[in-house]
Amino acid sequence: MTIVSPSTSPRRRTVFALSSFRLFGHRSGSDRSGPSASSNPSTASARSGWRRPPARGGRARWQAACVLVAAAALAFAAPADARKLRRHAHTPVALQLPASVTRALKRADVPLSSISVVVERIGDPTPLVALNAQTPMLPASTMKLVTTYAGLSVLGPDYRWRTSAYADGNLDPDGTLHGNLYIQGTGDPKLVPEELIDLVDKIRRAGITAIDGELVLDKRFFDPSTRDLPPFDDDAEAPYNVGPDPLLYAFKSLSFTLTPSPDGNVAIDVIPALAQLQIDNSLRASAGPCVGVDAALTPSVTPHRNGTVDALFSGDYPLRCGPRTINLAVLDHTAFFAGGFLALWRSAGGTFNGTTHEGPVPVGARLLAVHRGPVLTDIVRDINKFSNNVMARNLFLTIGAVVNKPPATPAKSRAVIERFLHTQALDMPELALENGSGLSREEHISAKSLADLLQHANASPVAQAFVASLPVAGVDGTMRNRLRSEPVFGNAHIKTGTLNDVRAIAGYVAADNGQSYVVVSFINDRHAAAARAAHDALLEWVYRGLR
Missing domain, CATH: 1.20.5 (Single alpha-helices involved in coiled-coils or other helix-helix interfaces)
Incomplete structure (x- = not known):
């Protein structure tokens, strides 16, 4: 069991890991042996509300x-x-929002009808503040808390995805495979170059140095209906719009770093390397102020029939701009994975002159190598700290595939998560799940339901991994630049969420009065973008013990 506790210094935060025991089937706050318990009766009564x-x-x-x-x-x-x-x-009668919050909402032109708020003491689900608490709201990325808590509980914190290599045909003594190489994916959310090179090395250690056949990608773990989905908005090349895939590689995004030099050249580095990618660099480093750099930063990407892809950079790049990085989602998942795998294969000394396509691993193909990805605890940390949508979507589908057998579908995953919540007495009639990431206009939850989940998670066997995955105010993740000069700095684990017309916070605050609190707030309003100060003021107020 884990509770968020106030630090002894306002610039430090502590998470205490106590005994781990199972409270499944009971609301965490209904058991006074939970995180609010104390051998001191006066302390116990205060913490229970x-x-x-x-x-x-x-x-x-x-x-x-x-x-x-x-x-x-x-x-x-x-x-x-x-x-x-x-x-x-x-x-007890619930407290009202403090003047600091209502003033910030008024400045942002957000009415109270557009915000929902729940504040509770850890271990006591009776709200101290409850405004529009039961209203279904768009939660944006705070919906990731539902997906990650269900994932940790259903799959286990040590769950690891597997990416496997198979071969058919004959292998010559010189290392030439006269047959096909098959790569089978199960949705590893963090199959980045540093991870995929492990599979390449294992294939090489199996004795293969040349492939005289085809590269076949087995992507049956996810149903085809989960792929090639329309982007959330018009920015189709934005990395946050990347959809899920069984062979997700490097988030299907390229990072181009442009570095100008006084000699007039502009160096371009790209990560990850793709075998088919060719960079056409026509940039010129120029004098003058750093203005009008957007056109130079954005390449024109053109796929060709022969499989190659050109990325053309042209124009003037002001020297005063210094190094800049742009991230773009390009190609489809199959082409992106194949290009990334072959780039690593060739850089390791392997050869391949065939073609790539999708297909199943045939019966009788022999297993060559297996790469096991990072444990789920690490994946959940990346998802929540940095609000990674595509990783959350891959985890969401994995939950359904593992429990209800592949191929994964959103319906299978919804059924598993809803069943899990029901077994924990976390019934949420208003809950609507689409992809589990919050990047949706169809996903809804109420502030009270999410507060109940946070209470339950904090008293669960996966509490430490779950709480540690949340951004810390002023320290890291999506909260690293917020509340840095306020006393709450380092004393709040808060998941954030933003969409157009949506702003959300949800997590835990360790207050200066020795109490710890659950805080959830959603703003659904056309002026939500201007209301960040209201959420910051709410967190500061809770840190001061609701004073």
């Missing part, structure tokens, strides 16, 4: 005050509201 009444006869006055507040509320309530208040008169 119950405040000890005043001493020396103050209990009667405290109870009388509660009755008067409830009676006054009933007197002014509509009949339906009165019945609701009577039913919950024993529960």
Whole structure:
């Protein structure tokens, strides 16, 4: 079990790993042996959300005050509201948003009807703040919390994807394979050059140095319907628009780094190398201010019938701009993986003169090598820290393929995740999952449901891996440039989310009063982009103990 705890210094953050035990099937806050428990009764009562009444006869006055507040509320309530208040008169009245938050919302021209907020103490699911808490909202990338928590729990923190190589035909003593080489993928989200070279080396150690046949890619682990999906928006070459694939390589994106030099040349480096990629560099380093550089940074990419791809850079590149990097998603997954694999194969001394196509590994093909990717804990960290959409989408489909057998489909994954949530008493009738990344206008969840999930995750066996995967305020990931000069610096693990008209935060805050809190807030409004200050103010307020 893991709880987020305040640091002794405002510029440090600590995650305490306590005993690990299973609370599946129970809401984490309903078991007082959970993260809010304490051997000190006064501490335990404070952490559970119950405040000890005043001493020396103050209990009667405290109870009388509660009755008067409830009676006054009933007197002014509509009949339906009165019945609701009577039913919950024993529960504490939720706090209102502080003035710092409401002022920031007003400056951004965001009405309270467009924001939902839930704040709870760790271990107690009774909201201290609840505004539009049950309203289904677009969560943007905070939906990754549902996918990653389900993935860690269903697959296990040590789950590893496998990418395998098979061969048929005969192998000559000189290392020539007279047959096909097959690469079978299972959706490894982080099959980058540093990982794929391991498979290349293992194939070489199996005795193969030349392939006198075809390169065949087996991509049956995901259903064909999951591929070649339309981009989320008009920026089709943006890396965040890359779709899932069983043989996802380097996020199907190229990083071009341009470096001007005083002699008038502009060096261009590209990662990863693709065998079919040819760079046509017509850039000139120029004098003057760093303006109008966008045209020089954006290449014209042209695929040819023979399989080669030209990337043309042209124009003036101001020397004062210094090195710049642009990331572009180009080609389809099959061409991108094949080009990346063959570039590594040839750089290792291997030869290949055949063609590439998709197809199944035939019965009887012999296994040559297996590359096992990073453990799921590391993958989840990358997904949540850096809000990687394509990695989240590959994980989402993997959950369905592993539990419900391949080929993966979104429907299989939805069924597995919803069943898992149900077994943990995390029923979310408003939950709508499309691809598990939040890059969607169809995915919805309420702030209360996500807060319940955060409570449950914090008391689960995978708590440490899950909490550690969230960006730390002012320190790393998508929170590295936020709240750096505020006391909450280093004391909040917060997943962020942004889309056009959507801004979201969800995670844990270790407050300066010794309490730890769950915080969830969604803003769905055309002015959401201007409301970041409101979310920052909310986190600062929670860190100050809601004072």
